[in-house]
Amino acid sequence: MDYLIGISLAVAACGVAALVGFDRERGFYPIMLIVISTYYVLFAVTGGDSEALLDESLIAVAFVGAAVTGFRSSLWIVVAALAGHGIFDFAHHQFVRNDGVPVWWPGFCLGFDIVAALCLGALLLKRSELDADKGVGKQGP
DSSP states (O other): HHHHHHHHHHHHHHHHHHHGGGSSSSSSHHHHHHHHHHHHHHHHHTTOHHHHHHHHHHHHHHHHHHHHHHHOOHHHHHHHHHHHHHHHHHHHHHHHHOOSSSSTTTHHHEEEEEEEHHHHHHHHHHHHHHHHHTTTTTTOO
């Protein structure tokens, strides 16, 4: 059920973003990745574990770095980082002991992250096809 809710909410979030035009802004998905990457830090705070807080903060910094790098260079980095965060959710408990993480969170976040990565990837492919149809990047008349 956790996965299904995460998938459903990601479809809804990405659908609304497409409907109202939020996803036309280059920063939308990188900001989504930054927000997603900070939840484990929040859970460490609520769990009251300073070691988990340090571990989760270092991991979040890596994903924030990927979001910034992807924003500045290629949004495909953000696609990879969103998918990577989903995979991280699946294995999180093997790397960090964080008692503040709700039992349902890893499954929820895995579903959300993977769908968000797929939505951004599809958007980038669509934009690439539109650019090709317009002759962007082609030389000559």
